[in-house]
Every structure is written in C-alpha cells, then in structure tokens.
Amino acid sequence: MEMTSMARKRSFGFIAAALVAAGATVAICCGEAGNSLPAQAGVSGATSRPLDVLSTAKPWLTAIPGGPKALRGKVVVVNFWTYSCINSLRAMPYLRAWSERYANKGLVVVGVHTPEFQFEHDPARVRLATRQLDVRYPNLQDNHYAVWQRFANQGWPGFYFIDANGQVRDYRIGEGDYASAEQLIRKLLAEAGHDPSSLPLASVKGIGIEAEADWADLKSPEAYVGYEKAKNFRSPGGLRKDVSAGNAAASLPLNNWDLAGKWTVGREFATLDGSAGAIRYRFHARDVHLVLGGPPDGRPVRYRVKIDGAAPGRDHGADIDAEGWGEVKEDRLYQLVRQRSVTNDRTITVEVSRPGLRAYVFTFG
Structure with missing residues (x-):
C-alpha cells in the first residue's frame, strides 16, 4: 500500500521496469509524491488504444452514460484503484472534484477497481464501497486484471490521462502532484476546444480517512x-x-x-x-x-x-x-x-x- 517517500522514489521505477519487462503483474499501493513517469507509450506492453480496451471491458458497476463509445472525443482520466488501499482512498477527493468541475467541459473520469485482496472481488462489496465513498463517476470491475495488464499499470492509485484523440498523454502512479495533474487535464480540454480557463483550479481538502498523510x-x-x-x-x-x-x-x-x-x-x-x-x-x-x-x-x-x-x-x-x-x-x-x-x-x-x-x-x- 504505502512506501516511505525517499525509498519509494529511488526504487519504484527500477523494480517496476524489471517486472514489466519480465512480463509480471506489478501490484503495489503507492504513497506520496505521485511518481510522474514517462509517457505511456514508453512502457513495454502498454495498449496504444485505451478506449478500445474500455469499450470491451466488463462488468460496469456504474455505467458510462451513453456507453463506452460515448468516450470518443472526450478527455478521459482512468483511475486504477482498490477500496482497501489508503492511497486510493486519499486520492478520491481529487477525482470527485475533477469529475464535477470539468464534466461540462468534456472530461470523463473512469474508475477501474482492480482488487488487491480476495474479498474485494465481490461486486456487492465494491458497490457498497463506492456508495460510502460517494463515487458517482463510471466504475468498472477488473477482477482478473485484464484492463490493468492492457494498460501495463504498476500500482494503486494509477492515473492515465487520455486526450480527445484517444491517446494516453501522460500517467502517474501514486498519490500527490495533483495540481500539475489538473493543469494537464485543463490543457487537454483546451486542445479539444473546451477552454476551461474561466474555471479556477479545484480547491480540495480531504477530510476524515481521505485527509492527506502527514x-x-x-x-x-x-x-x-x-x-x-x-x-x-x-x-x-x-x-x-x-x-x-x-x-x-x-x-x-x-x-x-x-x-x-x-x-x-x-x-x-x-x-x-x-x-x-x-x-x-x-x-x-x-x-x-x-x-x-x-x-x-x-x-x-x-x-x-x-x-x-x-x-x-x-x-x-x-x-x-x-x-x-x-x-x-x-x-x-x-x-x-x-x-x-x-x-x-x-x-x-x-x-x-x-x-x-x-x-x-x-x-x-
């Protein structure tokens, strides 16, 4: 789930790269500093057609209005998460804020719930968690890591930023660096002809279990x-x-x-x-x-x-x-x-x- 900051920053990239190169599934929860990794195209085995992956994935716990095909021409943030991971939970206030603030500008946030523990495979438990966490944006259940592997994802929470042309422009693994992530979202929306400059940056402060770590x-x-x-x-x-x-x-x-x-x-x-x-x-x-x-x-x-x-x-x-x-x-x-x-x-x-x-x-x- 968490890794201490300096050790995580030094070791994460080397470990993940070695395991991905070996064809392994890397699954760790990552803490502060939100590793900003190279462009997704640089990851061995990553899909170049992310919207095609989402269009065939199932089951959807919360469906995309209009279905997955409605993502065409949208800016999409794909978030890999799991409900027992504190790092995933502390990212929720930002995902909710982005979804609410920029929905009318062409942004869609999509959650991909990929379980760490066996009990998290249960759809009823995941649905209960999404209700308790007030997760209203679309969510997909990825029990067999099919979507995870197509994205070559490496940990929770994972964030993939897809432009209106369906290309992954950047991705992050772990918490933090949310201001620059939001600036990237705004840049992609502006490129798509939906200038968000009239909107201020989201003001987010997690409360309770979602509060930022010390x-x-x-x-x-x-x-x-x-x-x-x-x-x-x-x-x-x-x-x-x-x-x-x-x-x-x-x-x-x-x-x-x-x-x-x-x-x-x-x-x-x-x-x-x-x-x-x-x-x-x-x-x-x-x-x-x-x-x-x-x-x-x-x-x-x-x-x-x-x-x-x-x-x-x-x-x-x-x-x-x-x-x-x-x-x-x-x-x-x-x-x-x-x-x-x-x-x-x-x-x-x-x-x-x-x-x-x-x-x-x-x-x-």
Missing part, C-alpha cells in the same frame, strides 16, 4: 500480515505458514509487529482461532489503519485498541471511540488512530475476544 512525520511503511508479504514479525518462533500459534514478543522495535493468542497465518491474512488474541505494531505516524474482515457467519466482531497500553482518548481514529472500542461489520480498511498531538514512536495493540477476525495489512498516514 508525510513529513511518517516513518512507518505498510506491514502485511499474510505470510506472502510479511516482514519484521517478532513473535518467538517466527512466522509459520498455516500454523495456529502466536506469542507476544518481549519488546518491539520500530516497524515490527507480533501476534498473541492462537492465530493461523495464511497467504493474505491472519485469522484468530482462539477466544482471545491480539496483534501489536510499533509505529511512527499520525494515522494507523488496519484492513480487517470478519468470520464467515457475518456476525460483527468487537475489538479494542490501546496505544502504549492505554485507551487512545482524543487520538482515536474514525472507526473506534475514545475508549478504543470498535466493531468489524464488513471487510474494509479501518482507521484506528489519528493522533492530535506530537507524533512519537508508539505501540498499537488490537485486542479481540472472539474467533474469526482476519487481519490483512497495517497502513499509515
């Missing part, structure tokens, strides 16, 4: 819980694939985590098997999020969050109260912490007293 004081990268991508696990005995076990570590260095209680660690997530358990992470960030899911029976799961062993108080996130209590009712990203004071190294503990809870990934802001 990049200057963000020192924690994402941390996956499933064994496929897990790092820095500190429970004694290490991370054991598909084994039900977990004991808290004696101490946690920064950006390390552990499990307490009986957990089975699968490829994507860890599941609590016992009647009580906890997951801890030592972090340095304003915000802490955790992607969570409930048991198959659909019953809500209560959990409690502590920061350095105490209730979070005024530092609670949107999905818990000041005492730290929250409830998993659906599979999604939960905001557990938003610190209102000085950011220091701290330990978050998520305590659960019912089996079946699934933990996927910590992300920060």
Whole structure:
C-alpha cells in the first residue's frame, strides 16, 4: 500500500521496469509524491488504444452514460484503484472534484477497481464501497486484471490521462502532484476546444480517512500480515505458514509487529482461532489503519485498541471511540488512530475476544 517517500522514489521505477519487462503483474499501493513517469507509450506492453480496451471491458458497476463509445472525443482520466488501499482512498477527493468541475467541459473520469485482496472481488462489496465513498463517476470491475495488464499499470492509485484523440498523454502512479495533474487535464480540454480557463483550479481538502498523510512525520511503511508479504514479525518462533500459534514478543522495535493468542497465518491474512488474541505494531505516524474482515457467519466482531497500553482518548481514529472500542461489520480498511498531538514512536495493540477476525495489512498516514 504505502512506501516511505525517499525509498519509494529511488526504487519504484527500477523494480517496476524489471517486472514489466519480465512480463509480471506489478501490484503495489503507492504513497506520496505521485511518481510522474514517462509517457505511456514508453512502457513495454502498454495498449496504444485505451478506449478500445474500455469499450470491451466488463462488468460496469456504474455505467458510462451513453456507453463506452460515448468516450470518443472526450478527455478521459482512468483511475486504477482498490477500496482497501489508503492511497486510493486519499486520492478520491481529487477525482470527485475533477469529475464535477470539468464534466461540462468534456472530461470523463473512469474508475477501474482492480482488487488487491480476495474479498474485494465481490461486486456487492465494491458497490457498497463506492456508495460510502460517494463515487458517482463510471466504475468498472477488473477482477482478473485484464484492463490493468492492457494498460501495463504498476500500482494503486494509477492515473492515465487520455486526450480527445484517444491517446494516453501522460500517467502517474501514486498519490500527490495533483495540481500539475489538473493543469494537464485543463490543457487537454483546451486542445479539444473546451477552454476551461474561466474555471479556477479545484480547491480540495480531504477530510476524515481521505485527509492527506502527514508525510513529513511518517516513518512507518505498510506491514502485511499474510505470510506472502510479511516482514519484521517478532513473535518467538517466527512466522509459520498455516500454523495456529502466536506469542507476544518481549519488546518491539520500530516497524515490527507480533501476534498473541492462537492465530493461523495464511497467504493474505491472519485469522484468530482462539477466544482471545491480539496483534501489536510499533509505529511512527499520525494515522494507523488496519484492513480487517470478519468470520464467515457475518456476525460483527468487537475489538479494542490501546496505544502504549492505554485507551487512545482524543487520538482515536474514525472507526473506534475514545475508549478504543470498535466493531468489524464488513471487510474494509479501518482507521484506528489519528493522533492530535506530537507524533512519537508508539505501540498499537488490537485486542479481540472472539474467533474469526482476519487481519490483512497495517497502513499509515
């Protein structure tokens, strides 16, 4: 999901280029600074006919008025996103603003929901997420990465800027640099004969979970819980694939985590098997999020969050109260912490007293 800023900027292009050249599908969520990459034509395997790709893709969760053929002659922004990715969520205010501001000037924003986790394949869940996020522009479900691969996309969020002649003029991977992206949109609209100069630039300020990250004081990268991508696990005995076990570590260095209680660690997530358990992470960030899911029976799961062993108080996130209590009712990203004071190294503990809870990934802001 997120990568720390400087390391991401240095490594992203080399990793992505190597994997694309090898024919692999690159799938990472990218944070601040919105890597502005070379023109799309320079990416091996990328489509030169993006509107043709969209015209044959399906299913559409929110249809394009007039159908995909109505995109001909329009300026189009294609956004690859997934609803559990905090980087995708923080981009939403800008996409909504562009769609609303420039629709009458010939702009169409198209979302392509390409899932990271298995639960995000469910159309009902994606539709619920789009309603909760107030996403009104057209959205396509790309469960099998067909559109992703035709665009040679490399991460979430991905932005592709298509001119009125159907050519990709530029693309960006990751958050940030929204002012220059909007200037590009305005340039493409002017070229198409729809001069937007009478309109001021959009004034956007994300609120709640969509608020911009505190990049200057963000020192924690994402941390996956499933064994496929897990790092820095500190429970004694290490991370054991598909084994039900977990004991808290004696101490946690920064950006390390552990499990307490009986957990089975699968490829994507860890599941609590016992009647009580906890997951801890030592972090340095304003915000802490955790992607969570409930048991198959659909019953809500209560959990409690502590920061350095105490209730979070005024530092609670949107999905818990000041005492730290929250409830998993659906599979999604939960905001557990938003610190209102000085950011220091701290330990978050998520305590659960019912089996079946699934933990996927910590992300920060």
